[in-house]
Amino acid sequence: MNHSEFIKEISSRIDSTDVFSKQECKKFVALLTEYLDNDVHVLIPDFGSFGTEFKDSKIAYNPHHKAKVKYPPKRLATFTPAGALRQEFRFKSPENG
């Protein structure tokens, strides 16, 4: 499902136009981004939580350079699905759908 189909799905659920849904979706994504930028965890019930994770620097072997490389620390945006959502999709194989 691409973004336009996603917007259509939203508009069908709230009975609005695609243009309105697209604008509101953009505002909501901007709000989420703002929260993540400030390292704030956002919880949406029955869906999951958006948050950030800090990964410390590490030393690992790089096969391209054929030498040990020290990687710098980084901060990642993460999504942890809710338990109910995980359970819902856990055993749905791609063949069965």
Place this chain on the structure above:
Amino acid sequence: MDKRITYQELVDTFSDTSGMTKTQSDAFIKAFRDAVIAGLEKDRKVSVSGLGIFELLWVEEREGRNPQTGETIMVEAHNRILFKPTGSLKSRVNAAYEELTFEILPDEPIRSSSPTKLLDEDSKPEVSPTSEKLDEKVEAIQEDYIKDNSIVHSEEDELGSSSIENQVQENAEIENDEEQTPITPSLPAPTSAESFKSAQSTLKKPVSEKRTTNWLPVIIVGIVSIITLVIIISQAQMGNKPATAPPQIANVETQKTESSDAKETVVENDVKKETTPVLKENEPVFLAIHQSKKDEWFYSIARKYYGTERFWVFIYQANSNILGNPDTLLPNTTLRIPELSINLDLESDRIKLAKAYLSVYQGYSKNNQTKARKFLMQAHNVHPNGILKDHRLEIELSDAAWLSLFSKK
């Protein structure tokens, strides 16, 4: 700091930013959630612009291990919900660390197989016996010999006095032959010199071992110093030989061009030719041999020997057989500094400069094409139309084509 906001706070903030009521904001957020779920059910993948991609990943059945008990268990095949943030979100979240890059660590030094042991307070290092301990050992040995000899002497008394005289003679020989620790007068002469020698040798062994081991590093250092001397002498000879001839060749060049002083120079050359060996015209003449220092480059070397940085290309040309990329001049590189007498009004000297630029071009051509072409252009400027004609084989096809465009213009 782990900050969290509740769903209600999210709704309130969203309603403030979007201008909708709280119920409308709540409805929109729920619709957003349900649309993602529906997309995962339908296509197993949902793309939300500006946020990321939600995806279902099917993980096949595999054998796992219970980390607590260590038992092997079968993990069933299942779906995993993945979230891949967009590049803009990633860079925004990682803004504080984005400028950092990875660094390649140098090779670790080879560690010795047997680590050096630190001395504990309780453990005492093994030390060679001091003089006091040696004396104690000598005394112990002397006591042992006294005991042994008392038994022997008792046997000798039975035999007679002749054996004692023989023993005394033997002892006198032993004392004259060896440098041993002084024997107390009360100690009777030993019956067997060999046994006494062996006892003394056990005490001396550590000292003799130390003496032999000390020679090896001295021998190695001596060999290395001899080799270095040979190398220095040979290099000095290489530098000295041309120094004898420069005035002759310089005068030969001036003779060709200037006619006013020709007679004087011819006379001088005739005199010098008798004493100095004749060199070929094309053979380079070296002014000096220079050992490059750390962070030193051809500019500073040329300034030192020629008074100007411009002719650094001649130094590179003279040493192009040992040098690679002109940008990297390693420290402690021995460079031969050629003798220079350049007059750019003369075509022959311009050709020499063009050839020097060409050698630098060849040095750069493997690593840096832009710099290589820069020097190729300089060669062309100094010797127009001659570079492509006379040195076509030394120039790469692409660079020759590039140069030909400029030559036509």
